[in-house]
Amino acid sequence: MTREPRAARLRSLLEGQLSQTLLWAPICLGVGIYIFFALRFEPGFGVAWICLGCALLGFWAAIRFRLTRFPSLLCALVLVGFLSALFRTHDVSHTVLGWRYYGTVEGTVAFVDRSRSEKPRLTLIDPVMPPISAARTPARIRVSLFGSDTVPEIGTRIRIEASFSPPSGPVEPQGYDFRRRAWFQELGAVGYARKDWTQLAPTKRDQFALHLAHVRRAISAHIRGHMSDRAGGFAAALLVGDRAFVDQTALENLRRSNMAHLLAISGLHMGLLTGFVFALMRVVLVFLPHYGVRWSSKKIAAVGAILAGFTYLILSGSAVATERAFIMVTMMFGAILLDRPALTLRAVAMAAVIILLFWPENLLEPGFQMSFAATIALVVVFRWIKDMPTLGDISHHRFLRNGFALVLSSAIAGFATAPFAAYHFNQIAHYGILANTLSLPLMGAIIMPFAIIAALLHPVGLDWLGFWVMEHGINWILKVAEWVAGFENAISLVPQAPPVALPIIVISCLLTVLLRGWGRCAVVPGVLVAIWMWSLAERPNLLVTDNGRMVGVQMVEGRALNRKRGNGFAAGNWSENDGMPFDQEKQAALFGGNPDAFVHVLGGAEIYYVWDAKLEQGDLDRLCARFDVVISPKSEIWADGTCTFWNKYKLRRDGALAFIDKGGMQIKTARQSSGARLWTDYKVRKAFNRSE
Secondary structure, eight states, X not given: OOHHHHHHHHHHXXXXXXXXXXXXXXXXXXXXXXXXXHOSBOOOHHHHHHHHHHHHHHHHHHXXXXXXXXXXXXXHHHHHHHHHHHHHHHHTOOOOOOSOEEEEEEEEEEEEEEOTTSOEEEEEEEEEOTTSOGGGSOSEEEEEESSOSOOOOTTOEEEEEEEEEOOOOOSSTTSOOHHHHHHHTTOOEEEEESSOOEEEEOOOOOSHHHHHHHHHXXXXXXXXXXXXXXXXXXXXXXXXXXXXXXXXXHHHHHHHTTOGGGTSOSHHHHHHHHHHHHHHHHXXXXXXXXXXXXXXXHHHHHHHHHHHHHHHHHHTTOOHHHHHHHHXXXXXXXXXXXXXXXXXXXXXXHHHHHHHHHOGGGGGSHHHHHHHHHHHHHHHHHHHHHTXXXXXXXXXXXXXXXXXXXXXXXXXXXXXXXXXXXXXXXXXXXXXXXXXXXXXXXXXXXXXXXXXXXXHXXXXXOHHHHHHHHHHHHHHHHHHHHHHHTSTTOEEEOOOOOTTHHHHHHHHHHHHHHOOGGGXXXXXXXXXXXXXXXXXXXXXXXXXXXXXXXXXEEETTEEEESXXXXXXXXXXXXXXXHTOOOOHHHHHHTOOSOTTEEEEEETTEEEEEEOOXXXXXXHHHHHHHHOSEEEOTTOOSOOOSSSEXXXXXXXXXXXXXXXXXXXXXXXXEXXXXXXXXXXXXXXXXXXXXXXX
């Protein structure tokens, strides 16, 4: 073959992909955002100017040179994604508490929910934390109430004695970093209180956000007042995003049956609600004499569906997943207004572009990933089925068509989201397709439609009829979840994957969708490589929490813990990442010897752990001379010697520790994996002129 035909084929390939630039745009933006968050240092404004200049140069090259138009656009979009993440990170900058604090705090209640321990949890705004100056006080803090079951109303100014600390880092190196999420939530401190709160001033709702939160709380109470506790908590979470009253047993059953997504207000709920409003308005407009013929009922119904979706967005609390779902349905009904196909890959891509440009941190959230994975898979597969002539006979039978579509959509969504569930939650639900097939029809046919009917009947006092029907549908879903969760081996636990495994799967699947010919086989090597890397991933032999109190030693039976109580969140995460069930007392029973002082040999090195605050300088020096590593979490002095040493202050700086045997001992710290970013390091925030 000569060079000219090859060049011609290359030119044809690039020009063919140029028509799919919109589909490539979210991928390129995502790559740039991923690079930004993967950095272990905070890029300065000089880097931002360089990236901006290179992006403009890329767009200019795309306009000027025909042959390099497509690759220039791709490179420019990657830089735009990087810049959007950088700008967003600095745009939400706020003060983070710099040390542990115990004392009296005053603040206005802005939000109420429940913690993992089922205790009421308050989000306070405009707090006062004497003697901390106003400049170094966070603007938003969160406190769990362990000493009071009464909850103040939203908008109430309260005083409470509580213990606060900065948002916690990962429980192990390369683990989930809550500090990043708290940074984008503008949350500067978290804590707990064991004493009751005191009201300082009458409840005020002079701010729109406070008034809206109160309205949502009132609607939640009204819904729960017309249903049983289990069904009412489910309905409140479904309709107004209030998950404070969800029964924890029911929630665990939903997770084991792969139906926990029903509680997260996302594309499913927004699609069902707006779809019902769209259909209802079309029926009503068609039956209106004279006007039903003159007006475009389809477009009017589309506008009404968008308004209904916006109302649902506001009343549900405008969570990120709900915002994402609203953008997607707006794109869908906007296409109807423009006489274009309602649900296509281009509409999905446009929604992803909008989200990634304005809220780039969503790229790392499981909800974003699973939502778009399921949507893309459904669009691709149903487009493929539509073009298959062999399925034409089924399309003429409405009942068979709907049943086939329901089962197939459940299977597709389950397969598409399985890698994300395994990566983020370390589990795979084996009977999720069965549970969703038995439950999703009730969501679309009973629960969401009758929620709208209840809202329409509320002015005349008959909303209880809608709630009564809803309760029966919710009870069916909860019973299905309980039944499926009770199956033997309902879920499989999987160990933590390497950080690059999921990106490889995602990129290979997206290339399969976008490319033609042999390029569509990209998913096979990509998935095989990711599975191979996943299977070779090694878990740390020894883990230590950031406060040094809990130590976990990997054994054949599981991870042995040196404490029966305390640090349960960290220990539970360790077990999940190990792919093992969590039972702290049983795992503590595996630990032999003294939990406060022991020696562990790893890779030919000796690690000594001691939980004793009374060690003197000479004691630490002798330990450091004898052992390779000494961990003394309560010591405030430093050992003098050649050993690797951690005391109270160094643990606070480095965070959780991981020790791995790879022919020799390797040590990793949470600080190394997280890097020095705005959400992790006070010095970095200070360098960027943050008010701390």
